Amino acid sequence: MKSADEIKKFFKSAAIDTNPKMDEAVLNKVLIANEKTTNPKSGAIEPNIRKIIMKSPITKVAAAAVIVVAVLIAMNQLGGSAGSVAWGEVVRNIEASPGFIFRLRQTYIREETGTIELYMMVYGSAQYGVRQDGYNDGDVTVQIYAPLSDGAMTAVDHRNRTYSRMALPDDARAEIESMDPKVAIREFLSSEYTKLGRKTIEGVETEGIEIDREPSEAKANFQVDSCIIQLWVSVDTGLPVLIEVETVGKNGTLEVHTIQDNFQWDVELDASEFKPNIPEDYTKMDVEIDADGKGAITPDEDEVTDVEQTRSDREEMKDLSQQGKKELLNVVETMTDGTLRLRTHLYKYELSDGRTMKMGEYAGGDFALDKAQWDELNRVSKAGPGEYLGTYEKTVEGRVFLFKRERYSLSDGTEVIESVGTLKEDQ
Amino acid sequence: MVEDGLLIWKFKLGNRDALRRLYEKYKNDLLKLAVSLVNDVNAAEDVVQDVFVNFAQSADKIQLCGNLKKYLITCVANRIRNRKRDQQRHETLGIDDLDCAISDVNRPEQWAILSEELALLSNAMTQIPYEQREVVTLYMQGDMTFRQIAKIQNASINTVQGRYRYGLNKLRSILNSEIDQ
Numbered sequence: 192m193k194s195a196d197e198i199k200k201f202f203k204s205a206a207i208d209t210n211p212k213m214d215e216a217v218l219n220k221v222l223i224a225n226e227k228t229t230n231p232k233s234g235a236i237e238p239n240i241r242k243i244i245m246k247s248p249i250t251k252v253a254a255a256a257v258i259v260v261a262v263l264i265a266m267n268q269l270g271g272s273a274g275s276v277a278w279g280e281v282v283r284n285i286e287a288s289p290g291f292i293f294r295l296r297q298t299y300i301r302e303e304t305g306t307i308e309l310y311m312m313v314y315g316s317a318q319y320g321v322r323q324d325g326y327n328d329g330d331v332t333v334q335i336y337a338p339l340s341d342g343a344m345t346a347v348d349h350r351n352r353t354y355s356r357m358a359l360p361d362d363a364r365a366e367i368e369s370m371d372p373k374v375a376i377r378e379f380l381s382s383e384y385t386k387l388g389r390k391t392i393e394g395v396e397t398e399g400i401e402i403d404r405e406p407s408e409a410k411a412n413f414q415v416d417s418c419i420i421q422l423w424v425s426v427d428t429g430l431p432v433l434i435e436v437e438t439v440g441k442n443g444t445l446e447v448h449t450i451q452d453n454f455q456w457d458v459e460l461d462a463s464e465f466k467p468n469i470p471e472d473y474t475k476m477d478v479e480i481d482a483d484g485k486g487a488i489t490p491d492e493d494e495v496t497d498v499e500q501t502r503s504d505r506e507e508m509k510d511l512s513q514q515g516k517k518e519l520l521n522v523v524e525t526m527t528d529g530t531l532r533l534r535t536h537l538y539k540y541e542l543s544d545g546r547t548m549k550m551g552e553y554a555g556g557d558f559a560l561d562k563a564q565w566d567e568l569n570r571v572s573k574a575g576p577g578e579y580l581g582t583y584e585k586t587v588e589g590r591v592f593l594f595k596r597e598r599y600s601l602s603d604g605t606e607v608i609e610s611v612g613t614l615k616e617d618q
Numbered sequence: 619m620v621e622d623g624l625l626i627w628k629f630k631l632g633n634r635d636a637l638r639r640l641y642e643k644y645k646n647d648l649l650k651l652a653v654s655l656v657n658d659v660n661a662a663e664d665v666v667q668d669v670f671v672n673f674a675q676s677a678d679k680i681q682l683c684g685n686l687k688k689y690l691i692t693c694v695a696n697r698i699r700n701r702k703r704d705q706q707r708h709e710t711l712g713i714d715d716l717d718c719a720i721s722d723v724n725r726p727e728q729w730a731i732l733s734e735e736l737a738l739l740s741n742a743m744t745q746i747p748y749e750q751r752e753v754v755t756l757y758m759q760g761d762m763t764f765r766q767i768a769k770i771q772n773a774s775i776n777t778v779q780g781r782y783r784y785g786l787n788k789l790r791s792i793l794n795s796e797i798d799q
Contacts, residue, residue, distance in 0.1 A: 202759050448624070
């Protein structure tokens with residue numbers, strides 16, 4: 192055995208097997224552990240759908256466009272024409288509904304770019320239009336309003352406390368107008384389908400059908416290889432309970448999975464539900480949607496937008512920083528395995544117009560955690576304090592700071608120690 | 619990758635069958651890796667079980683992007699490192715003193731059943747320093763890159779490549795002498 196290849200082959204050929212009885216026993220432990228931590232089902236985890244939570248960070252404005260595209264794709268998988276005799280009653284029941292609410296969960300899985308996961312509630316009214324609320328960890332993080340009366344869509348990003356109005360291209364506007372599930376499901380039912388029999392969904396007895404849609408008929412903003420749609424309707428009420436769409440595209444490299452459930456029909460939604468609710472302190476962003484659904488900041492007509500203001504503030508703070516005209520407020524150090532990953536300093540600045548601004552600065556560390564680890568650390572540290580490890584004093588830039596150390600364990604086993612230093616004189 | 623993404627997505631939605639399939643798919647790879655790293659079947663089984671239990675409890679934290687196999691391998695490697703560190707704190711032994719020889723006697727409740735080749739390999743691995751062993755195992759068996767291993771070991775890529783060379787040479791020599799006997 193001489194070469195590395197030979198040793199690698201030996202590694203690969205060295206087999207391991209498992210005892211089936213123990214396999215089951217370990218799997219059982221794993222499933223029990225999962226059971227104990229599984230979130231409550233469906234509606235139980237929904238926050239108040241009328242509530243707008245402004246505290247939690249969320250997806251950026253660009254993501255709003257992605258969400259809209261997601262809904263458009265999901266809704267427009269349901270194309271077709273004419274009615275079905277067997278399901279005619281379902282169509283009539285749906286047509287009698289003035290408005291609807293449903294939950295939409297969608298995942299884009301793509302090898303090269305990873306995965307985008309969306310969770311939203313969709314509110315629709317034949318009279319007023321559509322509103323989508325995107326959620327993250329149970330909080331409303333982004334809201335998109337697409338009123339029929341308006342040629343524009345408004346996205347409110349509660350994470351970044353910004354909002355934007357996006358003029359919709361004509362084809363997108365037409366698609367929003369055709370988003371009413373009444374129309375879509377009626378068309379869906381007219382297609383050739385296979386009966387799936389009955390099953391109980393969340394305690395509701397349902398009957399289902401499946402459509403294997405021709406790729407050329409599937410409407411999507413990517414090349415479709417296959418598209419399977421399942422519709423499950425309540426035997427009791429004759430109204431849809433669940434729609435699942437599994438689409439594979441781009442020669443098998445992209446999968447889009449969509450689940451629409453928690454349907455509420457026969458709801459009359461008020462016009463106010465479709466009027467953008469924008470807190471006063473939110474910053475207006477000017478966004479254009481490009482072909483990929485990504486947003487780009489553009490200046491207003493007068494070239495003096497809030498975005499420009501923000502940029503000029505940052506420029507001024509940069510100048511002040513170089514001149515040393517700033518006050519250090521706190522220091523945060525993040526370490527793993529005794530190595531500094533990131534040190535940030537938060538400074539306060541007095542701007543020339545009298546405003547006071549704060550801005551963080553990178554002050555050291557190799558930044559070696561990956562994005563998923565930083566995201567998880569961000570989440571767990573926001574969720575609550577870590578394991579308290581004590582305090583220590585350190586002088587930074589001539590001032591004494593009292594550091595509080597806390598340990599967080601990430602799901603991949605990485606232990607992170609975060610030390611937050613605040614001015615001792617303020618204690 | 620796409621298949622894993624779908625399984626994780628279903629798992630995050632509470633689908634137990636998806637979790638079962640992920641378990642079936644990766645348990646042998648993880649056990650083999652753990653046995654190579656610790657040369658103690660009991661400890662390897664404990665680590666892999668802990669990794670799966672922790673994974674099962676982390677549906678809300680697991681990211682859909684990235685490579686699941688490498689994520690789980692990293693979890694195994696980190697757990698073994700943490701375990702060794704904890705043992706060192708209590709026993710004041712060196713990191714390489716913590717392995718014990720694989721028992722020839724299979725316990726009735728033993729989960730992992732090792733082939734002769736794996737037992738031979740695992741025993742040979744105990745004779746090289748842990749850091750080198752980790753690099754060789756993660757590279758050869760876990761298909762990880764030197765950059766990824768460098769991150770786990772908190773070392774430079776050059777250091778990791780050096781450990782790989784030394785470890786591989788030593789392993790080659792041990793295996794050749796074992797096979798000759």
